[in-house]
Amino acid sequence: NAGVTQTPKFRILKIGQSMTLQCTQDMNHNYMYWYRQDPGMGLKLIYYSVGAGITDKGEVPNGYNVSRSTTEDFPLRLELAAPSQTSVYFCASSSPAGVQPQHFGDGTRLSIL
Amino acid sequence: AQKITQTQPGMFVQEKEAVTLDCTYDTSDPSYGLFWYKQPSSGEMIFLIYQGSYDQQNATEGRYSLNFQKARKSANLVISASQLGDSAMYFCAMREQATDKLIFGTGTRLQVFP
Numbered sequence: 001n002a003g004v005t006q007t008p009k010f011r012i013l014k015i016g017q018s019m020t021l022q023c024t025q026d027m028n029h030n031y032m033y034w035y036r037q038d039p040g041m042g043l044k045l046i047y048y049s050v051g052a053g054i055t056d057k058g059e060v061p062n063g064y065n066v067s068r069s070t071t072e073d074f075p076l077r078l079e080l081a082a083p084s085q086t087s088v089y090f091c092a093s094s095s096p097a098g099v100q101p102q103h104f105g106d107g108t109r110l111s112i113l
Numbered sequence: 114a115q116k117i118t119q120t121q122p123g124m125f126v127q128e129k130e131a132v133t134l135d136c137t138y139d140t141s142d143p144s145y146g147l148f149w150y151k152q153p154s155s156g157e158m159i160f161l162i163y164q165g166s167y168d169q170q171n172a173t174e175g176r177y178s179l180n181f182q183k184a185r186k187s188a189n190l191v192i193s194a195s196q197l198g199d200s201a202m203y204f205c206a207m208r209e210q211a212t213d214k215l216i217f218g219t220g221t222r223l224q225v226f227p
Contacts, residue, residue, distance in 0.1 A: 033214070035217075041220070043217045048212065092158075101163060104158035
């Protein structure tokens with residue numbers, strides 16, 4: 001059981017470039033999330049989705065876009081990368097409510113130079 | 114607005130001793146969930162323990178227990194019999210019931226020494 005899979009694990013971008021961080025889960029979870037973690041800090045929510053075709057902004061959405069065409073996939077798009085987007089990005093998924101925790105991917109370490 | 118506060122940036126504990134990591138929260142929702150996650154130096158987020166706002170008893174999972182004091186809005190993590198492998202960052206988080214979103218604290222770095 002793979003859980004939540006993120007690709008790539010590491011990436012270096014130049015300022016102004018674009019890229020898509022991939023996230024897929026095989027647990028049939030309705031809810032999916034993207035977080036960023038800056039050095040020495042907790043996680044901040046970028047975007048989330050409660051089901052295919054439904055997305056909403058989190059705490060720090062500027063500079064990012066998402067889509068959710070299937071239950072399994074929730075890609076995060078960075079347009080015009082900026083140094084402030086250097087961070088570790090985590091994707092997570094969960095079942096609605098209940099006592100089940102969010103399951104996290106292993107993260108993508110992204111550097112913008 | 115909902116908020117999680119972890120006031121201990123770093124903690125040290127000797128192996129085999131118990132340690133308490135503090136977490137306070139603020140919410141106006143009557144229904145919420147509280148989580149603790151461990152993040153070792155390898156970076157992954159590992160779920161440790163969960164406490165629901167209506168749970169009457171404190172949650173326990175092996176060496177981890179959650180000291181839940183609802184009136185004081187605190188949800189402290191207690192690790193008993195610390196091991197060297199417990200050295201990591203520990204995050205407290207609160208879930209919004211309506212959206213399942215997690216709000217994280219800034220974390221506490223625990224170092225266990227021999």
